[in-house]
Amino acid sequence: MASSEAQYESDDGMDELMDKFKTQRYKNAFSENSWEEELNKIPMFMKAAPEEIDPKEYPELACLQAIIHDEDRPPEEQAKGLKDEGNVYFKEKNYQKAIVSYTAGLKKKCGDQELNTVLLTNRAAAHFHLGNMRSALNDAAAAKKIKPDHLKALIRGVQCCMELRIFAEAIQWCDEGLKSHPTDKKLLELRAAADKHKRAAERDARKAKAKEKKLQGEKEALLAAIKDRGIKLLQPAKPRKHGSDIEGEDEGASAAISQLSLDGLSSQEVTGAQVFLDEQGSLQWPVLFLYPEHQQSDFISAFCENNCFIDHLSVMFGEELPPWDSDRKYHPQNLQLYFEDEQKETLYQLNPETSLLKVLQHKRFFVKGGTPSFIVLVKDSSFWKQFLTGKKIQRL
Template sequence: MASSEAQYESDDGMDEFMDKFKTQRYKNGFTENNWEEEFNKVPMFMKTAPEEIDPKVYPELACLQAIIHDEDRPPEEQAKSLKDEGNAFFKEKNYQKAILSYTAGLKKKCGDQELDTVLLTNRAAAHFHLGNMRSALNDATAAKKINPDHLKAVVRGVQCCVELRMFAEAIRWCDEGLKAHPTDKKLQELRAVADKHKRAAERDARKAKAKEKKMHSEKEALLAAIKARGIKLLQSVQPRRRGSDSEDEDEGSSAAISQLSLDGLSSQEVTGAQVSLDEQGSLHWPVLFLYPEHQQSDFISAFCENNCFIDHLAVMFGEELPPWDTDRKYHPQNLQLYFEDEQKETLYQVNPETSLLKVLQHKRFFVKAGTPSFIALVNGSSFGKQFLTGKKIQGL
């Protein structure tokens, strides 16, 4: 009877508590504004792990972490907990943190080879997803060294080799793995992929080698043609020594002149054109015409050595004159052509009826940067007279 009365008293007390609860707000309860934030602090309901674990903000998580990393536990247990932690990060695609956890687990040196193999293989996977192929391959190699038949380590190693374009090595990994797992479809597929890439790479290498050989032969033929004509390629401009006017000494500066190297034919990088040799054995040069009076220029990408200057001038200044020639003075028959000898500080006048080859063979003409250049002035113009004042002028 007494117990029944006590029960009733208890029930009466609960009723009193509930009545009080209805009239007074619970001070520590979640609000409509903060309930999601508060739930995210509870380990069971967390969507993502925080970057830093502050015990004041995440007391439950800090407690769990302390249990996981309890140094009093055996190294094997600690390593396994770190592996599980890394796996959790991996599932969240937080590969950087996964790597840190796997690395911490390996540092425990627990002595369990199977666990170490898994840690290495998992870390290799994390590195792989971050694009760290070399690190991933190193981990897969280390795992394979501990357990040569570990399928995941072998597969990861093959994938890394393929990404690193080490196709022969990928095939070797596959062949070794298939000895232990002869029916594994993943290894069979990877081997087929690696073999296909290997064949393609070998084919591309053969094509590149053949192309390089052809280009080398063409360059040698081009070089021989330039040398046979006595054309000089200017590698660098040597300063002229004062008090030296002799032809012999000027020719002696030919250390700057190359007839044996195509290094002086660098015009392709600047103009997109370069001297070429056609099937008939004729050279075609990129040629630059300069008009200093108007600070203008013309560029001919392929001037055949057998053509005369007047042939091109008739095209450039034919029926339609350039817009910058407002005075309409630049007619083919009204132009004077010169090339400059920088070493002797001399201008050589060129007859427009002369072929390009004859000019290039002149003893004082040096092809600079692979592009012969010429100055064009209007005959008798005031600018032309002023431009030529004080300069040494010679004919061919």
């Protein structure tokens, strides 16, 4: 029963709707007398296009014609449309698309130089906001070439030069602009800023040059001091060419030492320290002590050439011994020092009372990597006997 009532209500509503169609007219329908004429105005149903298109009478067709025949418009009109399109993208901060639009406008090669100047200046602004300073400067220069007094192009050119840190060119742009716009506040401000930065850059360049000259003088003095003392620096090994082997140990050593240069003082890269001349004219060397028994080492960043080895050993192994010396045997009186001549496979034992300079001047001592290194052993220990077994030993 309920189902029949629902069907009745539905049918009743449909009848009411159909009655409205009979009594009320559809507002947007074609008229009965001219429907064919009206249908023919819709591009999809046209049998033939009219000879003259009135946008008011044929709005849809006029729109399609504009899209299809855009290239038929004058280049100036097309370029202006692309400029306006680019400006919309620019306001939306979509600088990449703005550049595409401005570039398309320039490709129209219209004869309106004012419009071309604006397109170039606007594209320069878009490049500027993207950080493409060199491209922005090129566009500003092109715009200035067309119209030398174009204020926006001049200002943009100055800003690009400032960002590129070519301050002399920035001043030149300002001076050119101020000829046409002598009271322009922005140009005056930019020129003052460019001049300030230029003087600061020149001052920094002078300081850097003076510092470089001072460092070069210090390097030359350092190398001269090393050379005067007869100290030999072992240069980094270089691959030998085929057939260039030098016969004889002494000749090989001299080839490795070759010409004295800072290449043999490269310890700074590894240890952070390098030999230097102090105010008294003495060489201060970075020195490495090696303890092979415990695979440990000590690094002295500034060992004066006039100091003896015992001076440092007494400090390093004084009242407090290192934690790795579990047997508590590394006392200054128990220690022996050696340097190794790798070429002759010989260990040279040196007296702890000897100065560093005397050891460095030994004919078989070569400073490797800018850092003299020495082996420290405990006399009469089991490791001492084992380490020296089979090795050639010489005393200084």
